[in-house]
Amino acid sequence: MKRIFLILILIFTLNIIYAEESKYREDKGLQVQLLINGGALIGYHFNDQIFLGGTSITNINEGEAVTTFDNATVQSSLLEAKILPEGLYGKKYEQGRILTGQLRISPWDTSGFFLSFGGYQEGSRKEILYFDRRDRKIGDTTYSNTSITIIVERDPVLAPLLGIGWNWIYENGFSWGFDLTGGIVNEKITKAKATVLTENTSVTNGDLAIEEEKYRKSSDLSASYFTIAMGMNF
Structure with a gap:
């Protein structure tokens, strides 16, 4: 929330500082930009206030998972730290491409500020979390010398965009x-599932089910991105 607030302040500050830049939107309508964090945007300014285009964001480890094994820095992308068991030492994370179709409306003809509306599509997400061997509570029971692996998977997203x-x-x-753009997402739009694995054969299916339901309910269903773009208008 703090980051979003700072972004809003920056946008409105630049809106005041850089007035009059919109006079080139109609003269140079075709816009092609590369996204600094990976991907591209292409679209057309029909006039000073209306832009229609789309983005493809490809930096989200498409096709190949990123694996991290470092218990000092590894963090979950889909689960909050406060809900995680102790002993997280590694993870594998992959996320599909993001595609958007956007209608951008600029309320002021002397400013580059815009509002976006449209469609948001995001590929599935999958995260595998590895926890070391120790005494740990699983479900309603404490088990000794037990390691676990948590697998969280989230379905693809197709949602309205703002x-x-x-x-x-x-x-x-x-x-x-x-x-700063995102899809309007809830459990009707996308769902998550969680699987808990362990080599300890004493762990009951009932205890595993309790853990899996806990992580499923806590999975991050949000779908958004912040990106910086640079390119040319023609």
Whole structure:
């Protein structure tokens, strides 16, 4: 929440500082930009206030999982730290491509500020968390010398999109900007499931089921991104 608040302050500050940049939107309507964190945006300014385009974000480890084994730095992407068992030492995380179709509306013809509406599509997410061998409570029972693996999987997302951002176009055609965009998501839009594995054969299926339900309910269902874009307008 603090990061979102700071982004909003930055957007409105730049909105005041860089007035008049929108005069090039209609003259240089075609916009092609690369996203600093991976991917591309292409679209067209029909006038000073209407832009129609789309983004493809490919930096989310598409096709190949990223594995981290470092108990000093590893963190879960789909579960809050406060709910995790002790002894997390490694993870494998993968997430599919994000695609958006956006109608951007600029309320002021002297500003690059815009509101985004459209569609948001995101591939599935999968995270495997590895926990070391120790005495630990699983379900309603404490088991000794037990390691566990938690697998959290979230379905793909197809949802309405909302966002805000800012885009600056120079006289020579160079353009850049940033936006905070996300899909409107709930459990009707996407679902998560959790699986808990252990080599300790004494752990009962009932205790495993309790843990799996806990992590399923706590899985992050949000679908959003913040990106910086640079490119050219023609």
